[in-house]
Structure formats: C-alpha cells, structure tokens
Amino acid sequence: MTMIEGHTAIEPPKGVPVWDVDPYDPAILSDPGEYYAELRSKGPFAYIPKYSILACGRHEETKEVFSDWQRFVSSRGVGLQDFKLEKPWRPQSIVVEADPPYHSQNRKVLARAMSPKAISALKEGFQIAADRLIDELVARGTFEAVEDLAEAYPVSIFPDAVGLQEGNKRCLIDYGAMVFNGLGPDNKLRQNAMAMGPDIVPWINEQCQRSKIDPGGFGETIFAAADAGEINEEEAGMLVRSLLSAGVDTTVTGIGSTVWCLATNPDQFERLKDDPDLLRPAFEEVLRYTSPVHSFCRTADVDTEVAGISIKKGTKILCVLGAANSDETQWPDAGKFDVARRPMGHLAMGTGIHGCVGQNLARAEVGAVLNAIINKVDKIELAGDAVWRPNNAIHALDKLPVKFTGK
Ligand code: HEM
Numbered sequence: 001m002t003m004i005e006g007h008t009a010i011e012p013p014k015g016v017p018v019w020d021v022d023p024y025d026p027a028i029l030s031d032p033g034e035y036y037a038e039l040r041s042k043g044p045f046a047y048i049p050k051y052s053i054l055a056c057g058r059h060e061e062t063k064e065v066f067s068d069w070q071r072f073v074s075s076r077g078v079g080l081q082d083f084k085l086e087k088p089w090r091p092q093s094i095v096v097e098a099d100p101p102y103h104s105q106n107r108k109v110l111a112r113a114m115s116p117k118a119i120s121a122l123k124e125g126f127q128i129a130a131d132r133l134i135d136e137l138v139a140r141g142t143f144e145a146v147e148d149l150a151e152a153y154p155v156s157i158f159p160d161a162v163g164l165q166e167g168n169k170r171c172l173i174d175y176g177a178m179v180f181n182g183l184g185p186d187n188k189l190r191q192n193a194m195a196m197g198p199d200i201v202p203w204i205n206e207q208c209q210r211s212k213i214d215p216g217g218f219g220e221t222i223f224a225a226a227d228a229g230e231i232n233e234e235e236a237g238m239l240v241r242s243l244l245s246a247g248v249d250t251t252v253t254g255i256g257s258t259v260w261c262l263a264t265n266p267d268q269f270e271r272l273k274d275d276p277d278l279l280r281p282a283f284e285e286v287l288r289y290t291s292p293v294h295s296f297c298r299t300a301d302v303d304t305e306v307a308g309i310s311i312k313k314g315t316k317i318l319c320v321l322g323a324a325n326s327d328e329t330q331w332p333d334a335g336k337f338d339v340a341r342r343p344m345g346h347l348a349m350g351t352g353i354h355g356c357v358g359q360n361l362a363r364a365e366v367g368a369v370l371n372a373i374i375n376k377v378d379k380i381e382l383a384g385d386a387v388w389r390p391n392n393a394i395h396a397l398d399k400l401p402v403k404f405t406g407k
Helices: 026-030 033-041 059-067 102-113 116-140 145-162 169-181 188-195 197-207 218-227 233-246 249-264 266-274 276-290 359-376
Strands: 046-048 053-056 142-144 295-300 304-306 309-311 316-320 377-382 387-389 396-399 401-406
Touching: 026 188, 026 387, 053 059, 059 295, 059 304, 059 316, 102 218, 102 233, 116 142, 116 145, 116 359, 116 401, 142 145, 145 169, 145 218, 145 233, 145 249, 145 359, 145 396, 169 188, 169 197, 169 233, 169 249, 188 197, 197 233, 218 233, 249 266, 249 276, 249 359, 249 377, 249 396, 266 276, 266 359, 266 377, 276 359, 359 377
Parallel strands: 053 316
Antiparallel strands: 046 053, 142 401, 295 316, 304 309, 377 401, 387 396
C-alpha cells in the first residue's frame, strides 16, 4: 500500500476528473471563491493528485458524504491523516473523531452540558458583556475588529461558561487554530501550528482536569457524568478538551465574519436594523456565506458508490463545506449576502450525528453581539483592508479595521 500525507494513495475512480490544484495553497485558503466554483463545475467529485484524495463541493454529494457516518467514518480522522494507518498528533477526539456507539455516549454528555436550558441561563450575562463591549468600541470609533471584538468577546465569557478557573486568551485562541491547521497536509501552516504545541498544549491539558474546573459551568455537568459512571474520569477530561478545541476559534471566526459581512454590505445592515427579527436568519446567512469551517474530511470505510462514482475503502474525501454552501442549485444568487434568505440546510455547522453540538452556544454568543450592534451602532465602515488568515480548515479573518458610528 502506498501512503500520501498519512492516508492510502488511490487512483482516480472512473468518471472522476483529475484536477491539479492544491486546496491548501494559502492563496486559495485566503480567497476561496473561485476554487469553490471550479470544484463544483468538475462534477460530484474531483480527484486531486497532489494529495491523492477525492474532493466534493456540490451541496448534494457533500451532504451525503458528510452525514453518512456508516460508510464515511470520522474515527479515521476528519483531516487528511488516516488514524487507522498513522498515530494522530494528540489523543484522538472521543467526539468529532469517533463513530457510534462510542460517539453517541460521549456526545450525549456534551449535549446535556450545553442543553438549551444551560444556554438560556447564560444569555443575560452574555448580553450584559456584549452591551458593555460594544459601548466601549462605539466610544473608540475606529478599532481592530478581530482582536478587539471577535477575540475579546468570546474569551471574556467562554472560560466562565465552561467553569475554567483561568482564562489565557492566547492559549485558548491559538489552540483552536492549531487543532484546525493540524487537519491539513504537512505544509507550513501545519508545521507552524505544531511548533506552538509546547507553549499551548500543557496549559490546555491542565485546564481539562477536574481540580481546575469550578462548579456552575459545562465542566461540572461533564464531570458529574463521570461520577455517575456514564464515562470515566479521563473521558470527562477529553470532553472538556473538545470544548476548548472547538469552542473558541470557531466563535471568534463567526463574530469577525459577521462584522465583515455587515461592513461590506451596508444595505443589509440597514435592513437588519429596520427589522431586528432578522437577527437569527442574518447569522445563518453569515455562516452560509462565509463558511467558518471551510472543509473537513471523511474516510470511506467500505467500498461504495456516490452519484454513480465508485469509491474504494480507505479513500480520503475532502468535503468542502464552503463550496457546498455557495452552490447555486441550492441557493439562487448564492454570491449575494442576504440577511432575509433563511438558508435552511447550510452545512456550516455540519449535519447529521456530528452536527455541531455547540451551535446553541455559538448562536447565543454571536446573537448577543449582533443584538448590541443593532441597538447601538448606526453605521459600520471598513477603516482599512480586511485580511484573511489562511488555515487548513478554518476560513477566518486576520485583520479587520472598522469604524463604528454610534446611534
Ligand atoms: C460559529 C461557530 C461554530 C462553527 C461554524 C462550528 C462548526 C462545526 C462543524 C462544521 C462541525 C461538524 C464536524 C464534523 O461533522 O466532522 C462541528 C462539530 C462540533 N462542534 Fe462546532 N462550530 C462552532 C461552534 C462551536 C462551539 C461554540 C462549540 C463548543 C463550545 C463547538 C463544539 C463542537 C463539537 C464538540 C463538535 C463535534 C460534534 C460531534 O462530533 O458530535 N462548536 N462544529
């Protein structure tokens, strides 16, 4: 068996075009629109020889592969590496990198910790924090929206929501970036991310221990499940780690992208201010339009077929969620940001059994920020160029200078 980037090298299946592209080229990661469109134009799948993978970007097939956990498993890794063949860089996640029945048991605990009731109880505090921050930013006028808003807000509330005793802003944010860059090939982005490990990973691992968790947050519910014998102590720590891996960088990206969408589409911001009931659909449209998680992988665990294409067991499939979310056959005029679109069925939060278990929390955080913006900000303008930060799995802003004019 020949290996490439940690997985089995395959031949292009019959009927699948060969496409000489590097989906992890920083230029594509920073500005992926044309790559998304070209991928969809190739058909249900394209074969990418550089990594010997199949890639899909049409909504229908991406959804099929991403949600069919029986044929396309997550336990072999949701990045390029196949965990059946190579050891992952950190102990494998017991949620996002697990299959049923093990996945179901662990996910149940996380879903309980972040239940609608638990999130409801946090909403008032989230709003107070968002109102305070937006007041400060309006008073400043011009500011750096990635650092001063998108990063500042989640790190001001998330550690308490989990029950962390310490909140190290850089570690929390950089760990997410590291985990997501770790899903790509052995490129500069992954190498630089891995080099941050010694500074970050020990701190993260320490926060996942029971002795570091205060009562009253998601962590307490997770360790209560260990007390009840549902999971063991080590698994409880691993579930706290899942929150720290997936709960900060994603939300930071969601907030940054929301401000960018409103700053670059002033007519849509006016519509939203005129009709605050559009707040929730507006965030769904931000998710669809910007796809914070641009691509994740699955591995075929059986010989199978999708859209008439034969797929061999062991094939890595890059599911390009950003391409699926901009598929014109699913969303007419997909290239337009439309706060009233209500884009049901977008894949930005995943779908099926692995669909984002933290989505209510993410919506509560971004909802509080959007609500404060609608109430307090009259005009949002770019105060310089928006710069995107290439990451092997996340489409995130690096710099977003903006000006808020208060009401
Ligand atoms: C805008 C914010 C967010 C986005 C775009 C996002 C996106 C996603 C996506 C696409 C998946 C599916 C992965 C897959 O199927 O392989 C996922 C799963 C997951 N997310 Fe999120 N997420 C966000 C916020 C959060 C937050 C705030 C948390 C927790 C604090 C979280 C925790 C998780 C976990 C633990 C999973 C794995 C679920 C499973 O495998 O059953 N996410 N997320």
